[in-house]
Amino acid sequence: MSTDGDSITTPLVRGLLAALSVLGIGLAVVVVPALAAQVAGTASSATALDAVLISLNVLVLGHGGGIMLSTGVIDGAVTLTPVGLQILLVLLAALSLRRVGHRLELVRGDGVLRVGALRDAGVSLAAFGGTYAIGLAVLAAIGRSADAAPMVTSAVVSGALVAVGGGLIGLLWSLRREPTTAVPGVRVLELLPAPYGAVARSALLAVLGLFGAGMLLVLVLMLTHVPAQSALFDQLDPGIVGGLVLTLLQLALLPLLAVWALVVLLGGTVVVGTSTGISLAEVQTGVLPVLPILGALPEPGDLPGATWALMLVPALAVGLGAVSLVRDVAELERREQITAWIAYPVVVVVAVLLLAGLTTGGIGDGRLVHLGPAMGTLVLPLLGVVVLATGLVLAVLATDFVPWTRRSIASLRERVDAAESEERGEDAGRRGSFGSRGRTGGAAADGTDGDGATAEDADTADDEHPTDADDVDAWDEDAEDGDDQDEDVDGARDEDARDEDTWSADGADEDPLSPRAGR
Known part of the structure; x- marks a missing residue:
């Protein structure tokens, strides 16, 4: 955009024209339904002028202003805002200023604000807001009647807030650009410094x-x-x-x-x-x-x-x-x-x-x-x-709550697994000891042990529950001790027999009167 004298005049004019267009659309939104209701209402005594005046009062209310009623049924101020109409008016203002921002070419082709962009945007927004507030005040003054009278001051303030708020949204909206292969995209909330852009996005959500x-x-x-x-x-x-x-x-x-x-x-x-x-x-x-x-x-x-x-x-x-x-x-x-x-x-x-x-x-x-x-x-x-x-x-x-919770759960699981493994090992040891003691017992004559199990069942049990090496060694030592004891008993009996024979022979020599010597 050029930097001659038109650089100020063009944003000013465009802001003024945008305000008039939004006011015209807003006026049509409220007047047309009122006139339609007046024409169709055969039982109503209201004229077309009354319908227009009522619509102007509704327009002031839609911006957030107030009106004074003196109908006999309702007397006093009406300040309840139809928020749906207010949202529509803000949206109209935003769309209008978005078009102005595009025509002013606030952003260059490379995605950077051009020289004087902020100045032109500010001029257009000021012109838009001022014209809009003055225009709404004029409409509020026109809408006065014997039964209803819009508050002009509230109309000016509410009109300026709607125009500036919606216009600012529109201008920021016009800065948005889609990314290309050569130029990065421009997002409105990303223009805010960190971390306030993230805060704005999250709060909006x-x-x-x-x-x-x-x-x-x-x-x-x-x-x-x-x-x-x-x-x-x-x-x-x-x-x-x-x-x-x-x-x-x-x-x-x-x-x-x-x-x-x-x-x-x-x-x-x-x-x-x-x-x-x-x-x-x-x-x-x-x-x-x-x-x-x-x-x-x-x-x-x-x-x-x-x-x-x-x-x-x-x-x-x-x-x-x-x-x-x-x-x-x-x-x-x-x-x-x-x-x-x-x-x-x-x-x-x-x-x-x-x-x-x-x-x-x-x-x-x-x-x-x-x-x-x-x-x-x-x-x-x-x-x-x-x-x-x-x-x-x-x-x-x-x-660190989630990682700490995961670590705690994993540690608890490891301790449980270790305890279960230790318990399984102890059970296996007890079953092995019981099987070793079963093998030392005598077998029945029919090939069964003391509990009535056959030798084949005992072998199968031994295969399923093998004994420990220590138990086998202990069993062997017990068997050897038993053999030693048998050998000692037999030796003692032989020695006793030899002593008795020796004593008998000696006795025969020493006692000639014994019966055996006599024979």
Whole structure:
């Protein structure tokens, strides 16, 4: 891009035109359904101008602003934001500024920011945000009527926040480039210094998972309360076109209800009017607007204790983000890892609190003056879920706990195997000793031993349970001792016989009167 005088004018003009286009699309999104409902509503006395004014009030509410009502039925400020419409407006702003970023060619062909890219991006974003906020303020002033009057100041602030936030996302989005063989790719979150890029990715994953958990709970409640919602829809009897408009309105409120459901899952309380509250412990509801989607709310009463187990669902989402963080920072230095581990739960907690704050509001000064999460009941359980889930993942994956557990199990297994081997060796020794003693016993006349076993069975037993060499040697020594004893007995008998003969011969010589000598 050239660096002449057009380098400032072109980003300025493009930012201004982008703001006008987004405002036009947003205006069409709210005006067309209102006019359609007015035309189709034969029983309604509202004119086309009334429909346009109502749509302008809805547009201000969709940005997060407020309006003042004095209808006699509802009097006071309305500050409840249809989050679905707000998300749509932020997305439109992001897409518009993404196109501006591409046309400004902020990134060169080699993947590096060109000279003056940041200046041009800043000029276009400032022009976009300023024009958008001023334009929304003008529309809010036009939308004033006897029954409703948008708050211009809140319109300017909320419009600027939506424009700047969405525009910044769009410009960063325009920097993204796919990698090629010659040029590395450009990723938005990788532009952040380490380890904050990994923290941003993991926190985004966790917040999306938390929002998905809340949306899942809302869908389950809607599916289980279809009769109640059908009864409310029949009570309104909006017709075909009115039914479509009513459906669009409920879609705009669906993300708001998802955040409310998330707050309940985290252990907080959602207020739906004075002296009411929905939590995991009990449900207390009062008179609510006749809106079919509100028929999905649980019936009043105490909930079973097992309902608290639902807190595991958001804990799982936070844990998945922590797992992603541990993997992303595994190659970094320990100091950077610790920084990431501390920053992750902080970012998740702040993001959830911002979401919950955006979904609070009220309708009038009556019973519905307080709607949305009770922030005081959310902070502590949110901290507990996020910190405990993150700490558990870090204890398992980021420390030596898993290797230590594996080593302990392996050591225990080795000790058990060694004990079993030693026990098997002792059993084999005892069986061998018993077999040796069986072989020393006398055999029966029919070839069986004392227990009635045959010689063949004894040989088979000897083959199955061989005796130790020490036992065989001991048996041989015992046998030799037995032979020696037999030899000693026979020798003693021979000596006795010889002594008796000698004594007899001597006696015959010494005693001539003996009978034998006489003969």
